[in-house]
Amino acid sequence: MMQLEPDFRGRFAEPPSFEQMLSLEGEVFRELAGRRTLRFFLGEKGYFAKLHFGVGWKEILKNLSHFKLPVLGADNERRAIRRCEELGVETMRIAGYGCRGWNPARIQSFLVTEELADTISLEDLCRDWKTNPPPFGLKKALIEKVAGMAAALHENGVNHRDFYICHFLLPLADLERVSRQEAFRLHLIDLHRVQLRPRTPQRWIVKDVAGLYFSSMDIGLTRRDILRFMRAYRRRALRSLLQDERVFWERVERRALALYRKEFGRDPASNPSLGR
Structure with missing residues (x-):
């Protein structure tokens, strides 16, 4: 199957084939065994393509041996984007998607999103x-926005698995709106490993928030910034939140500190406590 949005399809001289989509060329951002991420342009409009050529049985068995479901292709990210849209969480816009094959190790697929x-x-x-501390209003608005997006995901069976601040993109045109605490957009990206369930297990919520x-x-x-996030994320009074x-x-704090030590080989210079 292959689905292309009309605007995207219309940028080609002729409707592209599945083979043409898998052969897209551009600036490669990531290349792993069986997967490539690249940016390309049609006219002046930019796109990102995630191309999947089959993960192979070795990768599938490795994931299963660690009690993890393997990501077999682009469909996982496509479904994650659609779920975010349903929940009102800003993310990427799909321009095209395709998938073919029945052998789990050799499924080929692609996902194209607008840049x-x-x-x-x-x-x-x-x-x-x-x-160089930012204006109070800007920091407050961003903290509460991120907390609200996290809550929308976790309360509806979605966890990201790579939930870092580098994966939140703010349109430069909205920067002034943030400072004035007006409505603004914040896009969540890199949804390749997102997990979708009826209910998010606690361990995965801890991983995301950490x-x-x-x-x-x-x-x-x-410390006040941290408390502001906690209150906005749980939508509860701080007193009961800290008690319960x-x-x-x-x-969350232990996991975050472990990540920091693994990444930098030391403790952070300072970090406000979460649990006390």
């Missing part, structure tokens, strides 16, 4: 906050 041009990741936006905390440990967040969920937040 999110003129955006900045939260990692880049917040990089110098520690030495990923957020780990990736923001060096941007100068204060201390164990959860301590688990």
Whole structure:
């Protein structure tokens, strides 16, 4: 099967074949065994393509031996994008999708999304906050926005698995709206490993929230900032939240610290505690 949005299909001289889609060329961002991610242009419009050529039985068996379901192709990310759209979580816009084959190890597929041009990741936006603090309104709005997006996912059976601030993209055109605490867009990307279930298991919620905390440990967040996130994420009064969920937040903190030590070989210079 192959589905192309009319605007995307119309940018080709003739409707492209499945083989043409798998042979797209452009700036390669990531290339692994059986998978390639690249950016290409049709006219002046940019797109990202995730091309899957089959994971092979070795990869499938390796995942199963670790009690993990393998990601066999682009369909997982396609379904994740559609679920985010249903939940009102801004993400990428699909331009085209295709899948063929029945052998799990040799399924071929592709997913094309429109490029999110003129955006900045939260990692880049917040990089110098520690030495050059942002306006209060901007920081508050971003913290509450991220918390709301996380809550929408976790409360509806979705977990990201790579939930870091680098995967949130803010349109530059919306930057002033953030400072004024007006409605703004924030796009969640890199949904390749997203898991979809009727209900999100606690361990995966801990992993996602720990990923957020780990990736923001060096941007100068204060204890009040952390509490603001916790309150917006749980939508509960802080007093009852700290009393009833201390164990959860301590688990998040331990996992985040373990990630930081693994990445940098040391403890962070400072990090506000979550569980106390």
